Each structure stands twice: as C-alpha cells, then as structure tokens.
Amino acid sequence: MPSLDDLKKRIKSVKSTQKITKAMKMVAAAKLRKAQENAEKGRPYSKKMESIILNLTKSISDPLNAPKLLVGTGNDKTYLCVVITADRGLCGGFNSNICKLAKVNFKKILEEGKDLKIITVGSKGLDQIKRGYGKYVVKKFSFKDKKQISYSEAEMVGKEIINLFNQNQFDKCIIFYNNFKNVITQIPQAEQIIPANSKSIKSKEERSYSFEFEPDEDEILEDLLPRNISTQVFKAFLENAASEQGSRMTAMDNATRNAGDLVDKLTINYNRSRQASITKELIEIISGAESL
C-alpha cells in the first residue's frame, strides 16, 4: 500500500502529463487544419497531371516504344520501395502502420526471390525498418529541420528515384504512405508509381480528342513522366502530413482521457487511504480511552 505522500506525488505527475498531452492535442489540431488545407490545395495539380498523361497515353502511336517510365523495363526483378513516414513520434500507430504494411510487402518480395531496395523518408520509419531490413536501405531522407514540406523536397526524392531508374537499378517502384481519409481513419497505402499503374490510368470518359502535340508525344512524355513521379511523391507527402497530425490528435486525445481516468482512480485511492488512516487513529484513541 503506497503512502499518502506517494499517492499525492503520482496524482500530481499524472496531472502534469495530462497537461502536456492536452497541449499537444491542441497543437496537432491547429496543424491538422493547415495540413488538410494544403492537401486539398495540392489535389488539382496531381489530378490534372493524371488527366494530361491519360490523354497522352491514349494517343501514343507506338506503344512498344513508349518511355520506360510508363510501361516498365519489361522485367520485374528488382523492387524499389519508398517508405514515407514522419520525423516525430507520439502519433499513435501512424508510423508503425506504414512500416507494418511495408514489411509485409518486403517479405513477399524477398520470398519471391526478388531483389529489394529501400528508400526511407522520415527518421521514424528508418528506425523501424533498420532493424530487420537495414542492409536493403539504399538512401534515406529526413526533412526534420524543415518546418513545412514543399515541392522542392518532393522533387529531391523524385529525382533520386528517376536517377536510380535511369541507372537500371530497379524495375518497379512502390511508395508507402498513409492516405488521409478523415481525422480518425488513415489508411496505409502501397502505390506503384513505376511503371505507371494501368489501373490508375483508366479512362473515365470515353471522349477522345485529337490533340496537337508540340513537339511530339514522346518528347512531351519524357518531360512529363519524371515530373509526374515528383508530383506523386509530393501528393504522398501532403497526405502523410495531414495523416500524421490527425493521428497525433486522436492519440493525444486518448492519452488525455486516459490520464483523466487515472487521476480519478488515484484520487479515490488517496481519499480511501486517508479515511482509513483517520479511522485507524480514531480506533486507537477510543480503545486507549476505554482501557483506562
């Protein structure tokens, strides 16, 4: 049985933890709004980019000679996995969920006897992946010192991917990130970006226009596809940023509530033991008086 003083100390410490988690929740809520706005603002770009590529691919005259970024190298021996996580912890299952999904995929790839290469973005993901798959990590990015992630960071990652691709270092590229559905639900996602997923380039409208190309299709595609990679990475960044804040907000909300419950429990304990000691003292006094 802890003494009254111990209980008092515990209550105090839990209360101060609660204050911290409450503050973190508030900060996350404010940041979430901003991140959500950013994600929303970024959507038109990737959407329109997709539609342009769709229009272009429809009018490619010679699919056999299409750029490799679009149709792939024809092999599927080496996989490049880009795992995008946060740089900070204390956000619930956010980082672990991405890593879990990634690890399932890693295992599958290795079991099929294929080569694996990993690029990590964000230090938390690296920490988790390093343990089992450290030797496969070829490059790591961390934007810890950046307050807000902008397109130039995404471009950096995108260029690295293209670079490796041009050196024939891999055949397929998959990115892992959390898709922001709403504040409570974030869905970890694996998305293949090289070769461009034929499913995502499915036509919604069948109307086809005869476009004029300036210069020709191939050259435009050559310029556009690398840009599309960066755009997709950027999209993943934005979704991830919103998810991170959402996830942190829920986690901190839970923590605050738990702390509240704990304080209540401890307070009851404290009061009971206080009462018990008073009763004990009273009994001692009374029985002392009786024996006189």
Added chain:
Amino acid sequence: MSEQFTVEVISPDRTILKVNAIEVVIPSYEGEIGILKDHIPLITFLRPGLIKIIDETNKILFVEDGTVEFINNNLLILTSTAQEISNFDKASINQLLNEAEKKISNDKITDKEKYLLSYKIETLKNINK
C-alpha cells in the same frame, strides 16, 4: 459572343490563377505560342520564359518549366515555378541570373540544359531592363 476562355495556372501546392482571358502567349519548348479562343486541343511543355495573359488586367508570369493542355476552351498550365513578375524584385532576379550564368559556364551540361538555361538568362535580362 464572348471571345474569352478560361486560364488556370496550377502549381503543386496551390492554384495560382484562374481567370478568363482573351489571349494567352506561352513560351512553349520550341517557341512561343499564342492561344485564342477555339484553338484546337493542344498539349505541350514549356521552356523558361514569360506567360502573357491578356485580359482586363494583363498579367505576366515568369515560368521555368511546366506542362500545358488546351482543351474545350480551357487552358491548363501546370508549373512548379510560376511567379508574377510584378512580385519580382531586382535582387532576386539578379540572384537567379547569377545562378543560371554559373550553370551555363559549366561544360558538363547537356545541350538541352544549355538551351533551357540560355532562355532563362535571356528572359531574366529582359525583365531586368
């Protein structure tokens, strides 16, 4: 009948501009293209240069790269670098200019890069005047 069509300039992080214009001149990779209403569907990409949007306010934007699609009287410009030249100050132009000149003096760059950089320098010099 109105002679206007819509122009959208979108960068990865926001929509920069959405206006109705009478004519837009874009620095396409192989030369400037003027676009009027009812142009045939067009897809092209940009080299460094100026986008001139001719409407009531006449906006001029500096771009370094981008992709353009014109369809159904809707001009879509996707670029990561657009900036209105009225927002430019001399110092930042000079800085960009210096960087570009340093790069172009490097022998290792490809012809394509040289081509793009020379346009960048020329455009920046023109703005500076």
